[in-house]
Amino acid sequence: MTSGFGSGLGSMQATEAALLSVTDVMQVLSANCAEGLSSGEVERRRRIHGSNELEICKEEPLWQKYIAQFRNPLILLLLASALISLCTKQYDDAISITVAIVIVVTVAFVQEYRSERSLEALSKLIPPKCHCIRDGVLQEMLAYHLVPGDTVCVSLGDRIPADIRLVEVIDLEVDESSFTGETTPSHKHTQPQSSGPSSSTHFDNVAYMGTFVCGGHGKGVVINTGEKSEFGAVFKMMQSEEPPKTPLQKSMDVLGKQLSFYSLCIIAGIMLMGWLQGKKILDMFTIGVSLAVAAIPEGLPIVVTVTLALGVMRMAKKHAIIKKLPIVETLGCVNVVCADKTGTLTENKMEVTDIYTASHHHTSLLATPNHDIRDLMDADMFIPNSHPDVIKVVEVACICNNAQIRDGKILGHPTEGAMMAAAQKLGLYNLKDQFVRTEERSFSSQHKWMAVRVRHRAIQATDSPVQSEVWYMKGAIDVVLKYCTTESSGHRMTRELVQQYEGKAMEYGRRGMRVVAMACGSELSQLSFVGMMAMLDPPRPNVPHAVAKLKEGGVMVKMITGDSRETSESIARSLGLWEEGSMSLSGDELDCTDPLQLTDRILHTTVFYRVSPRHKVVIVKVLQASNLIVAMTGDGTNDAIALKRADIGIGMGKSGTDVCREAGDMILTDDNFATILAAIEEGKAIYYNIRNFVRFQLSTSIAALSLIALCTLFGLPNPLNAMQILWINIIMDGPPAQSLGVETVDRDVMNRPPRKASEPIINLQLITQVSVTSLTIVCGTLWVFWKELEDNVVTPRDTTMTFTCFVLFDMFNALTCRSQDKSVFSIGLFSNRVFLYAVGGSLVCQLLVIYFPLLQAIFQTEALSLGDMVLLTLLTSSVWVIDELKKFVINKCRTRAVRLSHIA
Numbered sequence: 001m002t003s004g005f006g007s008g009l010g011s012m013q014a015t016e017a018a019l020l021s022v023t024d025v026m027q028v029l030s031a032n033c034a035e036g037l038s039s040g041e042v043e044r045r046r047r048i049h050g051s052n053e054l055e056i057c058k059e060e061p062l063w064q065k066y067i068a069q070f071r072n073p074l075i076l077l078l079l080a081s082a083l084i085s086l087c088t089k090q091y092d093d094a095i096s097i098t099v100a101i102v103i104v105v106t107v108a109f110v111q112e113y114r115s116e117r118s119l120e121a122l123s124k125l126i127p128p129k130c131h132c133i134r135d136g137v138l139q140e141m142l143a144y145h146l147v148p149g150d151t152v153c154v155s156l157g158d159r160i161p162a163d164i165r166l167v168e169v170i171d172l173e174v175d176e177s178s179f180t181g182e183t184t185p186s187h188k189h190t191q192p193q194s195s196g197p198s199s200s201t202h203f204d205n206v207a208y209m210g211t212f213v214c215g216g217h218g219k220g221v222v223i224n225t226g227e228k229s230e231f232g233a234v235f236k237m238m239q240s241e242e243p244p245k246t247p248l249q250k251s252m253d254v255l256g257k258q259l260s261f262y263s264l265c266i267i268a269g270i271m272l273m274g275w276l277q278g279k280k281i282l283d284m285f286t287i288g289v290s291l292a293v294a295a296i297p298e299g300l301p302i303v304v305t306v307t308l309a310l311g312v313m314r315m316a317k318k319h320a321i322i323k324k325l326p327i328v329e330t331l332g333c334v335n336v337v338c339a340d341k342t343g344t345l346t347e348n349k350m351e352v353t354d355i356y357t358a359s360h361h362h363t364s365l366l367a368t369p370n371h372d373i374r375d376l377m378d379a380d381m382f383i384p385n386s387h388p389d390v391i392k393v394v395e396v397a398c399i400c401n402n403a404q405i406r407d408g409k410i411l412g413h414p415t416e417g418a419m420m421a422a423a424q425k426l427g428l429y430n431l432k433d434q435f436v437r438t439e440e441r442s443f444s445s446q447h448k449w450m451a452v453r454v455r456h457r458a459i460q461a462t463d464s465p466v467q468s469e470v471w472y473m474k475g476a477i478d479v480v481l482k483y484c485t486t487e488s489s490g491h492r493m494t495r496e497l498v499q500q501y502e503g504k505a506m507e508y509g510r511r512g513m514r515v516v517a518m519a520c521g522s523e524l525s526q527l528s529f530v531g532m533m534a535m536l537d538p539p540r541p542n543v544p545h546a547v548a549k550l551k552e553g554g555v556m557v558k559m560i561t562g563d564s565r566e567t568s569e570s571i572a573r574s575l576g577l578w579e580e581g582s583m584s585l586s587g588d589e590l591d592c593t594d595p596l597q598l599t600d601r602i603l604h605t606t607v608f609y610r611v612s613p614r615h616k617v618v619i620v621k622v623l624q625a626s627n628l629i630v631a632m633t634g635d636g637t638n639d640a641i642a643l644k645r646a647d648i649g650i651g652m653g654k655s656g657t658d659v660c661r662e663a664g665d666m667i668l669t670d671d672n673f674a675t676i677l678a679a680i681e682e683g684k685a686i687y688y689n690i691r692n693f694v695r696f697q698l699s700t701s702i703a704a705l706s707l708i709a710l711c712t713l714f715g716l717p718n719p720l721n722a723m724q725i726l727w728i729n730i731i732m733d734g735p736p737a738q739s740l741g742v743e744t745v746d747r748d749v750m751n752r753p754p755r756k757a758s759e760p761i762i763n764l765q766l767i768t769q770v771s772v773t774s775l776t777i778v779c780g781t782l783w784v785f786w787k788e789l790e791d792n793v794v795t796p797r798d799t800t801m802t803f804t805c806f807v808l809f810d811m812f813n814a815l816t817c818r819s820q821d822k823s824v825f826s827i828g829l830f831s832n833r834v835f836l837y838a839v840g841g842s843l844v845c846q847l848l849v850i851y852f853p854l855l856q857a858i859f860q861t862e863a864l865s866l867g868d869m870v871l872l873t874l875l876t877s878s879v880w881v882i883d884e885l886k887k888f889v890i891n892k893c894r895t896r897a898v899r900l901s902h903i904a
Contacts, residue, residue: 331683449475
């Protein structure tokens, strides 16, 4: 044990707490399971133990990161060039090269810093929560605030927030595969262990931080938090592992290496030809290294990472949290979205609207204008004591229930919360307090029912025999009726009665309502049916539009639910999913379908009803086998397998369990289906933005290389000096280039079909665009250089005109790269403010380079006249004009082709 036990402020290792009884552990930690810790006590313990978090390794100081940029081999070669210039007393060149190096290194440092900060921000988007008893009240709070001695309540789907010694358990099962590698859940109990096992992660009375509850529920006292927990040791080992790169980042790395190899070969050829032509070797070396810095796209992977990360942050503002960067790339490839009905397609605001009893008594819980509850059969005021059969239905719903209502907020499952709200509306909320629960059979999506065995407190006090205990059950009506031998009045359950009850449930289902049946009795196999509750969960108003947009974009939408056929089809119809000729398929029908016909049936089915998580996995596998990219939503613990299996697992942030949020690649913080549309739109936009950026970088890099290579080949002087080439590199990798990565989402992006996952980012269209742009830039710049070069002697004016011409070409090129196929006027000339600031800032800096004396000395430039600037602007705008004309012609041809296809 750690020090401080005498004051009750210590912590305990699992190996120590597991060997002690619950009473001893509580005494050592000065804990109270019923009341929890007080706020003052929590603060005292936090000062000793710190917060319940896992700290990232100490970060390298910024100055060290900055110095590390100078370790780049090309930068070292430039420094060597500056040193040689200094030794040969060419002080102007030495100062110019040094200043240029500092600028290049600073830009690279800022890029890398932004990338790290963006990725760091992603880890803070999903803070884990827990349920803790403090000051005698059960509260939902961030797990970050837990301290040793806190009392934590866990239930199905929860992530264990810290190492806890269990003090109460009901059928508690915990998935500890992340520690032990065992796929079989660990069955937990509260009894002290007689001896310690070989591994501390095998104690059955301890639940470990980072594991998940996959069955039942329980309560425990926190024994260790943060890095002192068992998970903390694993986390420390994880720190040494580098996070994997995304496929797009890997492809950019490969592209960068290929371009670097070709660039270096060309640069070596340029240097060799220049030397053979008698040019100064130091000048050629400096030009060659500068050209290598500009031509080699070392910033390509960094900008891709920044673009992906910034896109993820934008998605977070739209309520979609992306946990892994590769998912951003996959979003634009999604062909099928399989969506849960409850909470995703609907509002998840369950409200019990009707109660139907076994004696065919129908009560509506919708309030009248006078806020009174009306009985539809008798049309009089509902008085609880006047309808004992209604009270019995509510009694079962309250007692067989784990939800609570506190301060107007539902704690627990929305369906159970709706039942408790109905009881509260009828003044029967405290019914549960009259009973003591002795056993519970937890709900599961496989058997679709929950049951508890209870004894009335009055009987409990008299120590009556076990026969006085009663079973209460709720669940799907077809399942509950199988356990019923009688109905509430004692009449034997007949086929006719079953058909009547199921018929009523179908009637509710056709109105889009969920039905939960109630039963009770002394034996679980011989229950009496008491009635049913019908609840409404209205469709979300913005879902029909989202469904329509996804369909227009070639994305299929399939609804998956555990509800009845009638309820499912009714909701699907209201959402625009269900059309004439649409098919629905149940989980049982899925099991009975011939394997040869399974693929065809699943592909053509719109609504899957009465399905279990096992069926979800089957659906995902079949769709993936058909070469489709599948996104699957889920909110339950058992959905985790399907979420992991899907190409994009989408967990629910509000109603979802910790398990499904952990398994999902994307989390909807508002549980709204329309958010999926926004995420897919953003994912497509990010991919196209990266392509635009790659197009800009390649065209600039190829143009710069070609310009120097052609001048050297034809024996012309170098049109650009080393500092000017490095300045072009800053523009190519700097703000103008990065601003292309934050281009707003094209409103027509969803009209494009999903992108093939195997489609390379550099295709024939991109190569053609890069070739045309590079040729235009090289021809225009060479013409200016040739025009200015009269006596074959390069003057500052010659290089200034050539240099400015190339930079202006680059600015207009950036403007054309904002969209692959749309005019600048179509997407909005001022729609990307970041781009405007970046280009505007670059132009101002270019003017300073031309007209500011100090920078003139560094970059070896001289002032240009207004006529010169007008000429260069008109010339360089040609790259934009040519691109606009090309887009106009292509779009006209496409429009005509679409019109002809409609006529045909």
